[in-house]
Amino acid sequence: MSNSVGSRSKVNISLTVNGEPKTLSVYPMERLLDVLRLDLGLTGAKEGCGEGECGSCSVLMDGMLVNSCLVPVLQSAGSNIVTIEGLQAGETLHALQQAFLDCGGAQCGICTPGMILAASHLLSAIPEPTSEEIREGLAGNLCRCTGYSQIVEAVAEAARRRMTP
Amino acid sequence: MRSNPSDYELAAPGNLQAIVSLIGSEPGKWLPIAGGTDVMVQYAAGKLPALKLLNIWNLPELRRIEVSADEIRIGAGSTYTDLRKNSIVENEFPLLASAARWTGGIANQNRGTIGGNIVNASPAADSLPALLVYDADLILVSVRGERRVTYASFHTGYKKTLLAQDELVKAVCLPRRFSEYFAYARKVGARKAQAIAKVCIAAAGRVVNGSAEDVRIALGSVAPVPLRLTGTEKTVNGKIISADLLRLARQTAAADIRPIDDIRSTARYRTAVAGNLVVEFLTRLNAEQASGDFREAKDVLTKWNALSRDEAIKTILPCCGSRAWAHGMASHRPLTDEAALLAASSDVWRSLTTSDWVEAFQSHPRIGESRAEQPPPAQSVEWSTQEQRAIADADAAVKKALADANREYERRFNRIFIVCAGGKSAGEILEILQRRLNNNADTELQEAAEQQRQITELRLRKWLQG
Numbered sequence: 286m287s288n289s290v291g292s293r294s295k296v297n298i299s300l301t302v303n304g305e306p307k308t309l310s311v312y313p314m315e316r317l318l319d320v321l322r323l324d325l326g327l328t329g330a331k332e333g334c335g336e337g338e339c340g341s342c343s344v345l346m347d348g349m350l351v352n353s354c355l356v357p358v359l360q361s362a363g364s365n366i367v368t369i370e371g372l373q374a375g376e377t378l379h380a381l382q383q384a385f386l387d388c389g390g391a392q393c394g395i396c397t398p399g400m401i402l403a404a405s406h407l408l409s410a411i412p413e414p415t416s417e418e419i420r421e422g423l424a425g426n427l428c429r430c431t432g433y434s435q436i437v438e439a440v441a442e443a444a445r446r447r448m449t450p
Numbered sequence: 451m452r453s454n455p456s457d458y459e460l461a462a463p464g465n466l467q468a469i470v471s472l473i474g475s476e477p478g479k480w481l482p483i484a485g486g487t488d489v490m491v492q493y494a495a496g497k498l499p500a501l502k503l504l505n506i507w508n509l510p511e512l513r514r515i516e517v518s519a520d521e522i523r524i525g526a527g528s529t530y531t532d533l534r535k536n537s538i539v540e541n542e543f544p545l546l547a548s549a550a551r552w553t554g555g556i557a558n559q560n561r562g563t564i565g566g567n568i569v570n571a572s573p574a575a576d577s578l579p580a581l582l583v584y585d586a587d588l589i590l591v592s593v594r595g596e597r598r599v600t601y602a603s604f605h606t607g608y609k610k611t612l613l614a615q616d617e618l619v620k621a622v623c624l625p626r627r628f629s630e631y632f633a634y635a636r637k638v639g640a641r642k643a644q645a646i647a648k649v650c651i652a653a654a655g656r657v658v659n660g661s662a663e664d665v666r667i668a669l670g671s672v673a674p675v676p677l678r679l680t681g682t683e684k685t686v687n688g689k690i691i692s693a694d695l696l697r698l699a700r701q702t703a704a705a706d707i708r709p710i711d712d713i714r715s716t717a718r719y720r721t722a723v724a725g726n727l728v729v730e731f732l733t734r735l736n737a738e739q740a741s742g743d744f745r746e747a748k749d750v751l752t753k754w755n756a757l758s759r760d761e762a763i764k765t766i767l768p769c770c771g772s773r774a775w776a777h778g779m780a781s782h783r784p785l786t787d788e789a790a791l792l793a794a795s796s797d798v799w800r801s802l803t804t805s806d807w808v809e810a811f812q813s814h815p816r817i818g819e820s821r822a823e824q825p826p827p828a829q830s831v832e833w834s835t836q837e838q839r840a841i842a843d844a845d846a847a848v849k850k851a852l853a854d855a856n857r858e859y860e861r862r863f864n865r866i867f868i869v870c871a872g873g874k875s876a877g878e879i880l881e882i883l884q885r886r887l888n889n890n891a892d893t894e895l896q897e898a899a900e901q902q903r904q905i906t907e908l909r910l911r912k913w914l915q916g
Binding site for chain 1 (some may be wrong): 453455456457458459460462483485486487490491493494495503505507508531554555556557558560561
C-alpha cells in the first residue's frame with residue numbers, strides 16, 4: 286500500500302469484500318464503514334457511536350475484528366473484508382445467525398451484525414469458549430435492548446452445534 | 451460537525467525510512483496514524499486539526515517484538531493483541547499483559563498500538579503505568595538519527611511530551627529483570643471493557659529478609675501525567691509491611707497524587723481509591739511473600755531441630771543476644787512452625803532475670819550508632835543495620851537530637867535505650883525516647899524488655915527465611 290504524497294484527490298484501491306475482488310475510487314481518509322455502506326451498498330455494518338465504543342460497525346479485516354468506523358479506507362487496500370452479508374452460504378444461514386434467531390439473541394437488530402462478527406472472530410480462535418470467554422470476546426459490542434444473556438447463550442449454542450454436527 | 455474526507459491527505463510511503471524523511475522535510479506538519487483508535491475518533495468528530503496524515507499502520511519495521519538476553523524491544527506499532535499473544539510479555543511483564551487485556555474491547559485491541567498509547571499521552575491510558583514500573587526506555591527516530599530516552603522523562607505535562615516535531619516513537623524497551631517480582635494491577639472504571647479508568651494502578655515489588663524492597667507503584671488518572679508514586683515508594687522500601695506502614699503509605703499516596711474532578715470521577719473518590727489500591731497491593735505483596743516463605747521456614751526449623759545443643763544455641767543467639775534465652779529455646783526443641791517458635795520465645799524471654807535482659811539489650815548498637823557494647827555476631831550486626839536504616843537516612847538535626855537523648859537515657863537508666871526500630875522513622879523514635887525518659891526505673895525496664903521481645907520476634911521471622 287503506497288501512494289504519492291500531496292494528493293487530496295481520490296485514489297484507486299483494490300480489496301476483496303465477501304470473497305469478491307473490488308476496485309474502488311475513494312478519498313484515502315474515507316471511513317471503511319462509509320465505503321461499505323454508501324459505495325458498496327452493504328448496510329449490515331451500522332454506525333452506532335462512530336468512535337469505536339459500540340462495535341455495531343464491526344467487520345473482519347484479514348480475519349481480525351475491527352471497528353470499520355475507525356479504519357481509513359486506504360488502510361484496507363489489499364485486504365480481505367468480511368461483513369455480515371458475507372457470512373451465510375447461499376440461502377443457508379451461518380450457524381451463528383441461526384443460533385441468534387433460535388435463542389432470541391436479536392431484538393432491534395442494530396448491534397446484531399457486529400455481535401455475530403465478534404462471535405465469529407471469537408469462535409475461530411476458541412472453538413469451545415466458556416461463558417466468561419464469550420463475554421470478553423463480545424465486550425466491545427454494546428446491546429441496548431438488554432439482550433446480553435440471550436446473546437451469550439446464542440454464541441454458546443452455535444459453538445455446541447458446530448462441535449456436534 | 452463531521453470532517454470532509456476530501457479535505458485530508460493520507461500519505462502512505464510504505465517504509466520507515468521514507469516516513470521519517472517525510473516528517474523531517476516538514477516537521478510538525480504530518481500526523482502519523484496507526485490503528486486509528488484515537489486519531490479517527492477526533493476525525494469523525496470534526497476535531498482533527500492535522501490535514502496531512504501519514505499512514506504507519508502495519509509497518510514491518512514498527513510491528514515486531516525482539517527479545518535479547520537483557521531486554522525486550524517492542525516495536526511501537528505492535529497492537530495490544532500482539533502484546534497479549536507474546537509469551538515473554540505474558541510471563542515476565544504481567545502488568546503490561548493485564549493492561550493490554552483491559553484496553554478497549556477486542557476490536558480496539560486488534561488496532562490500538564503501544565506507540566499510539568504513549569504518544570496520545572492520556573493520563574488515563576491503561577498501559578502507561580506498567581511502562582513506568584518496568585523502567586521502560588523509548589527509542590525515538592528522526593532524520594537526525596535515533597535516540598534512547600527513559601520513558602519516565604517522556605511526559606512533560608498534560609498531553610505534552612519530549613517528542614520533537616520531526617520524531618517518531620520507534621520502540622519501547624523493557625529490561626528483563628522483573629520476572630521474580632510480585633506484580634499487581636487493577637483498573638477501577640465504570641465497566642470492565644471499553645471504559646476509561648477512574649483510577650488504575652500497576653505495581654511490583656519484592657520482600658527481602660521480611661522488608662519491602664524495590665517497590666514500584668504507578669497510577670493512571672490521578673495527575674496530568676501517568677505518575678510514579680516516588681514518595682510512597684520511599685516510605686515503604688526497606689520497611690516491614692505492618693498496619694502502621696499501611697496507614698503511612700495511604701497518607702503518602704494521597705500527598706503524591708494530584709487528582710481532579712472530571713466527567714468520570716471526583717478528586718475525593720480518586721484519592722480514596724488510590725489509597726485503597728496502594729494498601730491492597732502492599733497487603734498482597736506481604737501475603738504472597740509469606741506463603742512462599744512457609745516452605746523455607748519449615749526447612750530452617752527442621753535443620754535447627756536436628757542440630758547438637760551447642761550448635762542450636764549458637765545458631766539462634768543472634769536473634770536475641772541473651773545466652774539464657776538461647777539455652778531456653780534449645781530446650782524447647784523440637785519447634786515445628788513459626789507460631790510455636792514465637793510462642794516459645796515469648797515464654798522463655800518473660801521467664802528470664804533482669805541481668806539476662808540487660809545482656810540482650812547490650813548486644814545492640816546504640817540507636818544511631820553501629821557498635822554494640824559487646825561485640826555481637828555478624829548476623830546481629832547486619833540485622834541492626836537494617837532495623838535502624840531510617841535513622842541512617844535521617845537529617846543531621848534529628849540525628850544530633852537522638853544522640854543527645856541517648857546519652858541522657860544512659861545517664862538516667864545506666865544502660866542503652868532499646869526500641870523496636872523496624873518501620874519507624876527517626877522522628878518517631880526520638881519522640882518515643884523522649885517520652886520514655888519520664889518513666890520510672892521499673893516501668894522503663896518492662897517497656898524495654900517488651901521492645902526487645904518484639905525485636906526478637908522480627909529477627910526470628912527473618913531467621914526462618916534462612
